[in-house]
Amino acid sequence: MKVIFQCRPNLYTLSGGDKIQIEHTNRELEKLGVTVEISTTNNPDLANVDIFHLFNPSLLSLEPVLLAKQNNIPVVISTIHWDMKEYYESMFSVNKEYFRLRPPHYLANYLKNQAYAMAYNYWWYRKNIRDIQKLFSLGDLLLPNSQAEIDHIKQYFSLPTQSFAAIPNGIAIKDTEISPDAFYNKFKLKDFILCAGRIEYRKNQHLLLEALQDTDMPIVFIGNNTFNAGYTSICQALATRRGNVHFIPHLSQPELYSAYLNARVHALVSWYETPGLANLEAGYLGCNLAVSDKGCTREYFGDHADYCDPKNLGSIKTAVLAAWHKPKNSSLREHIQKNYTWQQTGQATATAYRSLL
Numbered sequence: 001m002k003v004i005f006q007c008r009p010n011l012y013t014l015s016g017g018d019k020i021q022i023e024h025t026n027r028e029l030e031k032l033g034v035t036v037e038i039s040t041t042n043n044p045d046l047a048n049v050d051i052f053h054l055f056n057p058s059l060l061s062l063e064p065v066l067l068a069k070q071n072n073i074p075v076v077i078s079t080i081h082w083d084m085k086e087y088y089e090s091m092f093s094v095n096k097e098y099f100r101l102r103p104p105h106y107l108a109n110y111l112k113n114q115a116y117a118m119a120y121n122y123w124w125y126r127k128n129i130r131d132i133q134k135l136f137s138l139g140d141l142l143l144p145n146s147q148a149e150i151d152h153i154k155q156y157f158s159l160p161t162q163s164f165a166a167i168p169n170g171i172a173i174k175d176t177e178i179s180p181d182a183f184y185n186k187f188k189l190k191d192f193i194l195c196a197g198r199i200e201y202r203k204n205q206h207l208l209l210e211a212l213q214d215t216d217m218p219i220v221f222i223g224n225n226t227f228n229a230g231y232t233s234i235c236q237a238l239a240t241r242r243g244n245v246h247f248i249p250h251l252s253q254p255e256l257y258s259a260y261l262n263a264r265v266h267a268l269v270s271w272y273e274t275p276g277l278a279n280l281e282a283g284y285l286g287c288n289l290a291v292s293d294k295g296c297t298r299e300y301f302g303d304h305a306d307y308c309d310p311k312n313l314g315s316i317k318t319a320v321l322a323a324w325h326k327p328k329n330s331s332l333r334e335h336i337q338k339n340y341t342w343q344q345t346g347q348a349t350a351t352a353y354r355s356l357l
Contacts, residue, residue: 001353002035003051004068008059009040015224017277018056018080021169021345028346034353039064046071051353056080057135058128065138074356077139078167079149080274081132082295083156087202087271088125090311091117094201094234101237109230133157140356143167143349145274146296165352168300170342171280173257178285183258189246192218193320194263194287196256196278199225199232199247203270204292204310206231209238209245211269211316217324222248222259260285265323268292269310275300280340283332288323290316300340304332 005026011019026036037045042063046052052068053076054060068075095117098110136142136153141163144150150164184190193212197203205221212219219239225232225247239245251259260266266282272295273279279297283289289305291297298307306326308319 001033001050001357002037002048003029003053003353004044004046004049005036005038006044006052006054006060006064007038007040008056011038011040017169018078020277021078021080022055024170024172024342025345025349028342029350032346032350034350043067046073049073050357051076053078054135054139057132060135062131062134062138065135069138074140075138076141076143076352076356077136079136079142079144079153081144081149081153082272082274083152084202084271085125086294086311088117088120090271091120091201094206094231097206097234098230101234103233103237105230105233109233113228113230129156136162141165141352143352145169146299148296148299149274163355165348165355167345167348167352168340169275169277169280170340170345171277171284171336172342173281173284177254178257178261180258180261182255183251183262186255187246187248189218189220190262191264192220192246192262193265193267193324194220194222194259194282195267196222196259196282197268197270197276198223198227199235200227201231202272203268205235206238207310207313207316208267208269208320209235209242211313212320213238213242215317215321216244217264219245220248220259220263221246222251222256225249257281257285260287263287264328265290265320267320267323269308269316269319270294271310273297279305280336284336286328286333288326288328289332290319290323301332302335304335 029036042061052073055078095114098106136157147166260282266287267290268276270292274295275297291305292310293307306319306322309315
């Protein structure tokens with residue numbers, strides 16, 4: 001079986017959860033004898049291709065999908081979708097922080113990000129929904145990451161003839177290769193609240209900082225902090241006001257795993273997560289989880305996490321403090337190990353492909 005993975009053009013220059021999903025799914029499928037070619041162009045070579053598999057359609061063109069349909073190749077779509085209307089609307093309130101906090105270059109960053117907010121709310125959102133509707137309607141099989149995402153997609157889109165199969169995300173961590181010493185020896189940080197992921201509006205780090213202003217537990221952010229310099233400046237201003245906040249722009253994967261082993265809580269209070277690969281990794285490596293209730297987090301973590309409303313400061317604080325004061329136990333790790341591995345993802349994906357052939 002030969003499969004084309006159709007991916008966003010900047011897959012290799014801008015890392016993200018979809019890239020990790022693509023790489024691990026590819027690896028597991030190849031173990032099962034599936035030949036995978038990854039395409040980031042709008043004109044992929046479809047010779048002898050059995051399945052056309054599209055990832056993250058909100059960032060892709062319709063053109064390669066139409067090409068696959070013209071060649072009578074079954075189209076599979078990993079949807080990676082959650083409605084972003086509430087998130088886009090929140091940008092306006094975030095932008096007010098530039099005037100309250102007055103970080104460096106606040107006026108220029110305000111004007112730039114206010115223009116983005118207006119574009120996303122008054123043009124991009126509607127256009128994107130129309131484009132995704134077209135893409136989804138061309139799919140022979142849609143592969144969301146959860147049943148919650150299936151239900152969400154059915155609520156927002158008209159897809160009377162599409163088939164669905166939930167394909168969970170996973171982790172692949174070799175415990176014998178990880179030590180807490182790698183992170184601790186380098187940064188001298190232990191027993192802290194960790195937030196892993198690039199600094200950006202959707203991850204909502206500024207409200208995490210705002211919610212915890214009157215607490216003193218160490219907070220560590222690990223991830224790209226140049227993606228949106230203006231938003232990073234807001235977070236840094238709030239961090240300065242609070243104190244005991246650390247920004248680490250990049251770590252290798254083993255160093256990040258080591259950071260999880262030193263953290264007490266992983267807090268990801270995003271506007272949505274499906275469910276956040278960092279949450280899976282952190283939970284497996286012993287962190288208590290404080291997570292957004294938007295997206296499919298409850299389906300993945302059940303009673304093993306504390307949940308918050310990402311727009312409510314009190315809710316965020318309550319969830320993080322509950323996770324902080326909760327004793328660690330192995331139940332979350334066992335739950336993730338049993339249900340969410342990339343091996344399971346690969347097997348479920350191969351089964352989905354075979355249903356179309």
